[in-house]
Amino acid sequence: MNAKPVMRPVTFDGCYGSLHLPAGEAATTGVVLCNPFGYDALCVHRGWRDFAETLSVAGGLPTLRFDYPGTGDSQGNEEDPQRFRAWIDSIKAATRYLRDVAGVTRIVLCGLRLGATLAVMAAEELGHVDGLILMMPVVSGRRYIRELGIQHHSWLKTPGSCADGPVAGDVRAVGAFGFQLHGDAVEQLAVVDLIQRERIPASRVLIQETCDSPATKQLVELYRRGGASVDVQILPEYDRFLVDPRFSAPPLRAFGSVLEWLGFQSGATPLPVAELLAPAADARIDIAAGHERPVVFGNGRYVGVFCEPRGAHERAPAVLIVNSGGAHRVGDGRLAVLMARRLAGQGIASLRMDLGGIGDSLRHEESPTLEDVYSRHAVIDAIAGVEWLVAAGHADVVTFGVCSGAYVSIHTALAHPGVVGCMSINLPFFFWGGPQTRPGAHFIESSRVYWKSIWTPYKWMRLLTGRSNGRAIAIELARRGFVRLSALASSRFGRRLDVKTSTGAIRQLLMNLERKRVRTSLVYGSLDAGLDELASHFGRNGSDLETLMNVKVKILDDVDHALFSRGAREVVMAHFEGFLREKMPDTVRVDVPDTVAPRAGWLQPLWVRASRGKVVR
Numbered sequence: 238m239n240a241k242p243v244m245r246p247v248t249f250d251g252c253y254g255s256l257h258l259p260a261g262e263a264a265t266t267g268v269v270l271c272n273p274f275g276y277d278a279l280c281v282h283r284g285w286r287d288f289a290e291t292l293s294v295a296g297g298l299p300t301l302r303f304d305y306p307g308t309g310d311s312q313g314n315e316e317d318p319q320r321f322r323a324w325i326d327s328i329k330a331a332t333r334y335l336r337d338v339a340g341v342t343r344i345v346l347c348g349l350r351l352g353a354t355l356a357v358m359a360a361e362e363l364g365h366v367d368g369l370i371l372m373m374p375v376v377s378g379r380r381y382i383r384e385l386g387i388q389h390h391s392w393l394k395t396p397g398s399c400a401d402g403p404v405a406g407d408v409r410a411v412g413a414f415g416f417q418l419h420g421d422a423v424e425q426l427a428v429v430d431l432i433q434r435e436r437i438p439a440s441r442v443l444i445q446e447t448c449d450s451p452a453t454k455q456l457v458e459l460y461r462r463g464g465a466s467v468d469v470q471i472l473p474e475y476d477r478f479l480v481d482p483r484f485s486a487p488p489l490r491a492f493g494s495v496l497e498w499l500g501f502q503s504g505a506t507p508l509p510v511a512e513l514l515a516p517a518a519d520a521r522i523d524i525a526a527g528h529e530r531p532v533v534f535g536n537g538r539y540v541g542v543f544c545e546p547r548g549a550h551e552r553a554p555a556v557l558i559v560n561s562g563g564a565h566r567v568g569d570g571r572l573a574v575l576m577a578r579r580l581a582g583q584g585i586a587s588l589r590m591d592l593g594g595i596g597d598s599l600r601h602e603e604s605p606t607l608e609d610v611y612s613r614h615a616v617i618d619a620i621a622g623v624e625w626l627v628a629a630g631h632a633d634v635v636t637f638g639v640c641s642g643a644y645v646s647i648h649t650a651l652a653h654p655g656v657v658g659c660m661s662i663n664l665p666f667f668f669w670g671g672p673q674t675r676p677g678a679h680f681i682e683s684s685r686v687y688w689k690s691i692w693t694p695y696k697w698m699r700l701l702t703g704r705s706n707g708r709a710i711a712i713e714l715a716r717r718g719f720v721r722l723s724a725l726a727s728s729r730f731g732r733r734l735d736v737k738t739s740t741g742a743i744r745q746l747l748m749n750l751e752r753k754r755v756r757t758s759l760v761y762g763s764l765d766a767g768l769d770e771l772a773s774h775f776g777r778n779g780s781d782l783e784t785l786m787n788v789k790v791k792i793l794d795d796v797d798h799a800l801f802s803r804g805a806r807e808v809v810m811a812h813f814e815g816f817l818r819e820k821m822p823d824t825v826r827v828d829v830p831d832t833v834a835p836r837a838g839w840l841q842p843l844w845v846r847a848s849r850g851k852v853v854r
Contacts (some may be wrong), residue, residue: 239259239260239261239756240260241260241509241511241512241825242257242258242259242260242288242290242293242510242511242512242513243257243258243511243512243513244256244257244258244290244293244511244512244513244514244597244798245258245513245514245515245516245517246516246520246531246532246533246540246597247334247338247516247517247520247531247681248333248516248520248521248522249303249330249331249404250327250330251302251306251311251313251523252303252304252305252306252311252312252313252330252331252417252533253309253310253311253508253522253542254301254302254303254329254331254334254507255286255289255301255302255303255400255597256299256300256301256306256338256510257289257290257291257292257299257301257302257375258299258339259293259294259296259298259299260294260509261297263339263340263510264298264299264339264341264344265341265342265343266341266342266343266344266345266367266499267298267299267300267301267335267336267339267343267344267345268289268290268300268301268344268345268346268347269300269301269302269331269332269335269344269345269346270288270289270299270300270301270302270303270304270347270348270352271304271328271346271347271348271349271352271353271355271359272285272303272305272308272309272348272349272352272665273348273349273350273351273352273479274350274351274352274416274418274724275308275412275413275414275415275416275417276310276413276414276415276416277308277349277350277351277479278304278308278566279414279416279482279567279830279841280478280479280480280481280482280485281349281478281479281485281487282482282564282565283482283485283487283563283565283595283596284301284478284485284486284487284488285349286302286596286597287487287492288487288492288495289301289302289470289667290508290510290511291438291492291493291503291508291673292496292499293511294508294509294511295496295501295502295503295508296496296499296501296790297501298345298499299334299335299339299341301331301334301561303327303331304326305320305323305355306320306323306324306327306355307313307320308321308571309464309567309571310522310529310531310542310566310567310574311327311473311522311576312523312524314440314572314575315416315418315419316410316417316419316420317846318420318421319421319422320418320419320422321418321421321422321425321426322423322425324355324375325355325358325359325362328356329353329359329362329363330559332344332346332359332363332366335447338714339507340472342500343367343368344363344365344366344367344368345366345367345368345370345499346359346360346366346368346369346370346439347368347369347370347372348370348371348372348374349372349373350372350373350375350479351375351381353370353371353372353373353374353375354375354378354429354489354493355373356369356370356371356375356430356438357369357371357374357431357434357438357848358429358438359421359467360438360439361434361436361438364437366439367439367440367441368439368441368442368443368499369438369439369441369442369443370442370443370445370495370498371442371444371445372445372475372705372774373428373445373446373447373475373479373764374431374444374456375428376430376431376432376452376453376456377430378425378426378428378429378430379427379428379430380422381426382411382418382427384411385411385413385418385815386411386829388413388414389401389411389412389414390762391734392413392414392801394763397762397764397765397797397798398797398801399795399797399801399802400795400801401802401804401806402455409423409424410423410578411423412776414569414799414801415569415571415572415799415800415801415802415803415806416570416571417512419785431456431459431815432452432455432456432459434459435625437460437463437464437465439465439753440464440465440466440518441465441466442460442465442466442467442468442734443467443468443469443470443495443498444456444457444467444468444469444470445469445470445471445472445475445491445494445495446469446471446472446475447471447472447473447475447476448471448473450789453456453469457469457580458699459722460731470491470494472490472491472494473488474488474491475488475491476499480569480808481562481563482562482563482564482565483562483563483607484563485563485606489504493534501741510600511539511600512537513533513540513597513598513599514533514539515532515533515537516530516531516532516533518628518803519586519588521635524544524578524581525548525578525582526546526547526581526582527544527545527581528545528547529543529544529545529548529577529578530542530543530545531543532588532625534621534622534625535618535625537599538593538598538599538621539590539591539592539593539598539599539618539622540566540590540591540596540597540598540707541566541588541589541590541591541622541625542566542577542588542589542590543586543587543588543629544577544578544580544581544586544587544588544589545581545586546580546581546582546583546584546585546586548584548586549584549585550583550585551588553583553584553585553817554585554631554634554635554658554817555582555585555586555587555588555618555626555629555631555633555634555635555815556577556585556586556588556634556635556636556637556650557587557588557590557622557623557626557634557635557636557637558573558576558577558587558588558589558590558635558638558642559590559592559615559622559636559638559639559642559645559646559649559751560590560591560595560596560641560642560645561638561639561640561641561642561799562607562640562642563595563607564595564643565591565595565596565597566589566590566591566596566597567589568639568800569591569639569799569800569801570799570800570802570803571638572800572803572806572809572810573589574589575806576637576813577589578811578815579740579814580814582637584632584640585817586626588610588622588625588626590618590619590622592610592614592615592618592619592645593605593610593614593618594607594609594610594614595610597822599617601614604765605840611644611645611669612670613642614668615641615644616645616648616649616652619636619645619649620649620653621647621681623636623649623653623655623656624653624655626655632655633655633657633658634653634655634657635656635657635658635659635660635790635817636649636650636656636658636659636660637659637662637689637813638660638661638662639662639663639799639800640662640663640664640665640785640798640799641665642661642662643661643662643663643664643665644661644664644665644666644667644669645663645819646659646660646661647659647661647664647667647746647750647757650750650755650757651746651749651750651753651755657754657755657756658755658756658757658816659750659755659756659757659758659814660757660758660760660816661757661758661759661760662760662761662762662800663761663765663767663794663796663798664759664761664765664767664770664771665767665770666767666770667743667746667747667770667774668739668742668743668746684830709763734803739774739776740773743772743774744775747782747785750787751785751786751788753788754787755787756787756816756819757787757788757789758790758791758812758816759779759782759788759789759791760788760791760792760793760796760797760809761770761790761791761792761793761796762793762794762796762805763793763794763795763796764796765790765796765798766798767798768789768792771790775790778790778792791812793809793812795808796808796809
């Protein structure tokens with residue numbers, strides 16, 4: 238019996254999961270949550286976690302959510318053979334695990350999108366599922382494959398996108414936003430049609446949809462003819478759930494309806510926050526080059542996955558990988574997982590962690606926004622990750638991040654004396670409060686994109702018909718030009734810096750990294766909007782930085798902003814490997830000047846306090 242609700246990272250059959258256990262007496266019914274596929278799973282991760290906690294706390298139902306094989310933090314890769322079959326089998330394994338550890342005798346399967354389809358097929362094979370909850374189920378596999386293809390082609394039309402390269406021997410692949418189905422998984426999904434299946438998966442079914450479609454009606458009729466009790470709920474709010482992780486809004490009404498359908502009251506009183514428990518000592522995922530184990534640290538606040546190589550390289554630093562935007566620790570396109578396992582093959586350990594309020598780590602407040610997370614807490618959170626690595630025996634740490642994670646990476650590198658290197662990918666701004674934090678600013682592309690668009694009639698048509706915000710574009714481009722003129726008017730590195738201007742503060746930031754001898758690599762895709770911010774302060778492609786020894790700029794072709802392209806991920810991972818192979822400077826004593834006064838005022842005393850008079854690299 239638990240004194241309070243808890244959440245614990247777990248592993249089973251090569252799958253990573255999170256077990257939510259209620260307070261009080263043991264329950265007889267448990268719930269297994271079945272993830273959607275790919276980018277959908279990335280979008281809903283935090284809301285899915287909150288839903289599991291609601292089921293556990295408000296309903297008293299032990300709840301297990303997990304990653305399918307080849308997805309998330311679980312074993313394997315998406316292009317491995319027989320993925321579709323493995324996903325169904327993993328749901329069956331999850332039900333066995335929940336029965337064993339929570340002692341439940343009744344099982345409810347709840348799936349979202351493709352997860353609902355997989356739940357149906359697993360329930361048919363299990364034969365003893367007591368309830369089935371289908372949230373926007375994929376009724377036709379063939380139609381879903383077409384949907385993924387449309388999403389991918391739509392993304393390819395956006396500025397700065399990159400086409401995915403084929404996997405060797407892969408006849409067919411389909412996917413969107415960095416995640417794909419391959420080979421036999423595509424073939425097996427293509428023949429799935431829930432309306433044509435003969436077996437009734439459960440005696441009691443709840444279907445939630447955004448609209449009353451013909452396919453939903455046919456599915457309901459099929460189950461009712463088979464003797465099942467079927468309830469249907471139309472809830473348009475799911476459209477706000479399956480969007481970019483930065484903006485995803487959990488469908489609270491839908492979640493409450495599930496709780497009521499299961500026989501419990503929803504939304505009655507504020508729910509207590511579940512306590513994060515450390516994983517069991519034997520919780521681990523075996524990989525080719527070693528193993529991974531879930532970790533809980535920072536006084537039970539943060540969740541991460543530590544990737545430990547079988548034969549660690551004695552001189553190699555450990556790597557800390559932080560979140561990008563609202564995506565949890567696996568990263569867009571599963572970049573963090575792929576990179577961690579690739580580094581393990583070279584004897585390099587890594588920790589990929591969730592910052593507070595993102596993924597599975599605890600929130601800092603009741604309902605923080607991403608603005609709060611990154612502007613107030615992210616660097617402090619990342620420092621906790623560095624401290625964990627140092628305590629685990631890794632004296633030297635290199636930080637890595639993409640987009641907003643790049644911002645966290647460089648500031649953490651300056652704030653902690655144990656950080657000897659830093660790579661930031663597509664850094665959008667140097668201090669929080671930059672151009673991308675203003676409403677509508679995320680629609681503004683690189684100036685290079687707009688110059689290319691001059692010769693494209695379609696782009697002119699969008700502008701003239703009001704589908705592009707010409708006024709916002711003009712204002713932003715003018716702002717970038719003004720910042721560059723201000724930078725040219727300010728003193729250069731060889732003179733006293735003017736920290737009263739934004740350019741002065743940014744130059745001081747990079748000079749402090751230079752003095753601290755943190756090997757810093759600022760990496761940009763050739764069409765990334767971050768290059769405009771770089772050029773505004775340091776000239777085209779950061780030409781003003783060429784005299785620095787430890788801070789370097791690298792421009793990579795065919796690299797999109799979020800690394801949705803497989804080719805972009807491969808290029809970045811290879812570049813990071815080369816960066817790690819470079820020899821780190823010898824240890825020196827460095828004093829960071831007291832005159833540092835960056836625009837983000839809360840950060841200044843943190844890095845001065847962490848670095849002044851310390852032995853750093």
